Amino acid sequence: MSETLFDDTRGPLLDPLFANGWSMVEGRDAIEKHFKFKNFADAFGWMTRAAIWSEKWDHHPEWFNVYNKVHVILTTHSIDGLSALDAKLARKLDSL
Template sequence: MTEKLSEETRGPLLKPLFDTGWSLVEGRDAITKTYKFDNFVDAFSWMTRAAIWAEKWNHHPEWFNVFNRVEVTLSTHDVDGLSTLDAKLARKFDTL
């Protein structure tokens, strides 16, 4: 069972993500990042790769795509906030 991040684990798990462009969503326990690509095909290709990992880990992002930009928001609905799954998926997305 996934648990909401504790105050003790938030810093160590989230700080490296903030260093790569992730930020907290105002008014919500979630993180967000906007990825920019050269064109629509590159953005959609990234989304396809990201979707495979999201499905594999059964943890699905909220995202929005326009042309070469993909806005991603991560939060774990089962715990109504951030969990280790969000940090794990964010790190994976950054490597794609």
Template sequence: MTEKLSDETRKPLLAPLFDTGWALVDGRDAICKTFVFDDFVEAFAWMTRAAFWAEKWNHHPEWSNVYKTVEVTLSTHDVGGLSTLDAKLARKMDSLMG
């Protein structure tokens, strides 16, 4: 079962994500990032690859796509905040960019 990140685990899991452009969401225990691509097809292809992992891990992002930009917010609704699943999916999304 997934648990909300403890004070001890937050910094080591989240600090590397902040270095890649993720940020805390104001007013809630969540992280967000804006991904920008060359065009709509590239953005949608990335979303398709990310969706595969989200489904495999049963952890689905809040996201929206406008043309070549994808806005992503991650939080684990079952625990009311950030969990290791959010950090895992964020790392995967970053890796799918390269």
């Protein structure tokens, strides 16, 4: 089971993500990012690659897709907040 990110671990894990376009979701202990692609096929292909990693790590994003845009929200539902797994998945999504 994942553990909530505490103050001493939040900065080192989240600050690099914030520098790369992620932000906190207002009113939730969650992070979000908007991704934009050339077209729908590129967005859907990225989502497919992301889904494979999400399944592998048993950690699934909340996401919304319209044409070439994907809005991703990450939080660990079992603890109702951010965990190290959210930071790990965010880094993977950025690398795809």
